[in-house]
Amino acid sequence: MAMLDLLIRNCALADGRSGMDIGIQSGHIVALQPALVADAAESIDAAGQLVTAPFVDAHFHMDATLSYGLPRVNRSGTLLEGIALWGELKPQLTQEALVERALTYCDWAVAKGLLAIRSHVDICDSRLLAVDALLHVREQVKPYLDLQLVAFPQDGLLRAPDALSNLKRALDKGVDVVGGIPHFERTMADGSESVRLLCELAAERGLMVDMHCDESDDPMSRHIETLAFHTQRLGLQGLVTGSHVTSMHSMDNYYVSKLIPLIREAEVAVVANPLINITLQGRHDTYPKRRGMTRVPELMAAGVNVAFGHDCVMDPWYSLGSGDMLEVAHMGLHVAQMTGQDAMRACFDAVTSTPAKILGLQDYGVTVGCRADLVLLQARDPIEALRLRATRLAVIRAGHIIASTAPAVARLILPGRPAQANFRI
Ligand code: FE2
Secondary structure: EEEEEEEEEEEEEOOOOEEEEEEEEEOEEEEEEEEOOEEEEEEEEOOOOOEEEEEEEEOOOOOOOOOOOOOOOOOOHHHHEEEHHHHHHHHOOOOHHHHHHHHHHHHHHHHHOOEEEEEEOOOOOOOOHHHHHHHHHHHHHHOOEEEEEEEEEOOOOOOOOHHHHHHHHHHHHHOEEEEEOHOOOOOOOHHHHHHHHHHHHHHOOOOOEEEEOOOOOOOOOOHHHHHHHHHOOOOOOOOOOEEEEEHHOOHHHHHHHHHHHHHHHHHEEEEEEEHHHHHHOOOOOOOOOOOOOOOOHHHHOOOEEEOOOEEEEOEEOEEEOOOOOHHHHHHHHHHHOOOOOOHHHHHHHOHHHHHHHHHHOOOOOOOOOEEOOEEOOOOOHHHHHHHHOEEEEEEOOOOOOOEEHHHHHHHOOOOOOOOOOOOOO
């Protein structure tokens, strides 16, 4: 009889299988079957509830997170005031405060079963304080959280002095991915030129690309087309992501019918950020107000990898959030009207397996041979997990429990009624 480090009994899996036992040894999944015959140093009874691979956030800003109110609150709530406010805060930043806020956010993430994050880091401040801080954080959290960093020219690659040289210096220091923000350059032509320069830089260095792309309501903002073009030209298929792409919400339908197949052919992934898109876009509209989120179901139907990102938590752009990717997916499925059963499951994938592919995570998944990174949820399936934004009963990293939360129990004191409400029919 095999002796395991950890055995999780009676799990439901996201693919619909139930009654599964997961055997873990030396940090990896070594067995996955019903009625596994084995002894283990430690065991967990999942009681038929869902065990999933961890949540993954494909789009975040860890240098700005938890800075809400510094140096003041965003009064208009707009993207542009947020960028201006971040500009006011930047000169006051210290490395110690950046590290402390990022580590605190990583604590929140772990508690919510979020164990991999791609974070953009602003490189426009020539001191590269935030780069140094987040490189330090990346190493410190490595045992429990995979942090991937994107060199992000927040103030524009061509618009901000020294941005290109700063971006190269950030990559030299070990930042993982090439970022960009073409719609924030001064002209469409400069935006296109920035996409070309950044894709060529990524190709030279063998790096992935993830650009803030067309984050506006302008239907003529078409940098995603340029991004797909250079991806194909340079052979970067499968390595490039367009983040936000909110302009696609407002584009002409005929143009989109040409654009989506191009994105698919170029194997460019798309990350929508529903909490932020729904609050920041449509700000110049009266009524009806646009939702602003990109065309998620249409992109998914074409075979494009589409993930949902959190983008912001308590920062100059967004005052709410807690690192809960189920909240992100819950908003995403509402905004995209993805309420069918398969569509809701696709929204769960958009905060788990799909962003894992986009980040290129190795050993991710609930399969024999994968690293034993798992989350036990107080839910029976992905749809119930979304509906209830389920409690993370246990969060496991490489076979070790690193966070737990007591089950949510609602007690009732009502004549002739049950003692608890369990929110299930
Ligand atoms: Fe962003």
